[in-house]
Amino acid sequence: MGRERATLADVARRAGLSKTAASMVLNGREGTRLSAEAHQRVFAAAEELGYRPNVAARSLRTRKTATIAFVSDIVATTRFAGGLIRGALDAARERDHVLLITETQGDATFERYAIEAILDRQVDGVIYAAMATRRLAVPPAILGGSVVLLNATSPEPLPCVLPDDEGAGAMVAETLLAQGHRDRIALIGRNRQKELDPEISLAADARLRGIRSTLAAAGVALLTEGFCPEWLPEHGYAAMRTLLDRPTRPTAVICMNDRLAFGAYQALGEAGLSIPGDLSVISFDDDPIAAWLRPGLSTAALPHEQMGRRAVEVLLDGGDGGASFVPMPLRRRRSVATPAA
């Protein structure tokens, strides 16, 4: 900082004009009748003084802060969703906005606190994000302003941004069909809670729908469906082991996420089976680990960055008020092949 910042009054003085004139010129107001020369002088003065408007003063009058609140349950903290923030950050910067980040940690007190903090600061809008794609209740206090849900829906008719899990399910199933897998496709990661309670997950049900409908259209049914209490590596490991104990071994396994797939890899490794030679594996999320596995895991990527970006766009540029589905691109690696005859 060093010396004081120049104020609008300084600019006006140096340009030999009034604050009013300077303000209007710098804000590019239409319909003002200031001369071209006045414009020149103001711009020159602002440039010479390195003038930057004081945001506090401006927002006191205008009630605009060029600031967006990013409220999440636990997103900021999670390895999965840094991408949401990065995308939002990028899009915000492009629109000359800045992000105020808050976490509720699913705690009502923290949430109240976060809401108050952002209302006090008069943010221009709120992005309300969830770590796991799910339905949630938006605190009524922020419903007065503009809100976009990110990776979530709510009972209120708010614009929201979601990954296209159903499309991803379809794509995953198609990929296996295209490779010639038919009646020996297994699935790991069924979970009633996740599938039935939208407040826990929307992804489980959507992915499953996409998979089922695509396979059904090809006249194929899933060979077996392994239930898992959580979508963690240990459960994928256990599920894969029980799968291998069955009389008919599948030619391909769809895992509901990459961590399950990681567990499945571990079980296959121990069993001395090779991927994709003995068995193909495909999955969802594109967790960083998917690229590190040997062979690399083919998986439908959660487009976190795109989603964060879209949320800001919808908030600032206005959306159609409905749900915005962001496609999940398939990352093709080496874990899927044509089944051995």
Place this chain on the structure above:
Amino acid sequence: MGRERATLADVARRAGLSKTAASMVLNGREGTRLSAEAHQRVFAAAEELGYRPNVAARSLRTRKTATIAFVSDIVATTRFAGGLIRGALDAARERDHVLLITETQGDATFERYAIEAILDRQVDGVIYAAMATRRLAVPPAILGGSVVLLNATSPEPLPCVLPDDEGAGAMVAETLLAQGHRDRIALIGRNRQKELDPEISLAADARLRGIRSTLAAAGVALLTEGFCPEWLPEHGYAAMRTLLDRPTRPTAVICMNDRLAFGAYQALGEAGLSIPGDLSVISFDDDPIAAWLRPGLSTAALPHEQMGRRAVEVLLDGGDGGASFVPMPLRRRRSVATPAA
């Protein structure tokens, strides 16, 4: 929001006092001679109206915003360091502050932009964070205010918060010694660039120092040291394979981070060797993957959350102006055992 927010003037009116009185009471000013009854009335009025001060108005006058800028090269986005943000978020909330997050992505234009955005908003302080522990140059524009470096140092004498990598190195080495490993301890992840250029990494050199000095004190030298161009799984995999090709197989391997260790696990799995039966593995970072590996990987954890927290504490509560080292706790899992006779 709904209806308008109450202003200080509203509170004063309802309390039958002046704005001055209301302001003083609510700010708990000492030395004012306002009566106990006046205090009561102001508090009651504020409570009844749900009064919350307008931050913009306040900071226009006081130049304080109760906002901290969290500027990072790429931290917000990275799975490694969500913890930094969470810790900072928690500590900030405890002190009634809020975090403004910005990313420079290592790009000079973005950095300039970020700096302007935070100066415009008159943040109370800046946390300047790096993804990889390293030395960096702080933009002079923010040196006027208070700055704390997080996971970084700089040529300027600024307070900084760093993980205690050297201590972690020592602890890792001690752990192996305590289990009875002596002359057949290998290391994976040597890297001249990282070790020599503090602008790339401070961790590599510090970890190595800790390991070396501890082993030396016990009269032990490293068996072999595998160089790696990067600290990624594939390099750990390659390094472990060459290690296994040697005539003497190590009893233990220290990996410079968990991703290298993951690669090492993969190579060991393929070679049919078991951990820790045939070989112990120990590492640094406590990446989530460390807990997912089979067996779980013992590793010195980067205390991201503590570090983020500490940075806010130093910034707001004042530090001693020097470097603040946060210990890296060892997560003991099952990858280390006594070597087979």
Place this chain on the structure above:
DNA sequence: CCACGTCGCTAAACTGATTTAGCAGAGCAT
């Protein structure tokens, strides 16, 4: 010659807080 409109610009109000300077009244000593 005067009323009127347009042009180019400015004074002052306003946003909602904090802070400085100071006022009225009571009590007390001289």
Place this chain on the structure above:
DNA sequence: ATGCTCTGCTAAATCAGTTTAGCGACGTGG
């Protein structure tokens, strides 16, 4: 009665912008 201090409180300035209302000069048509 006068001057002084202390108590309890307030008017007004201030922060740095935006916005409203309007002023003086000039050109023009009647």
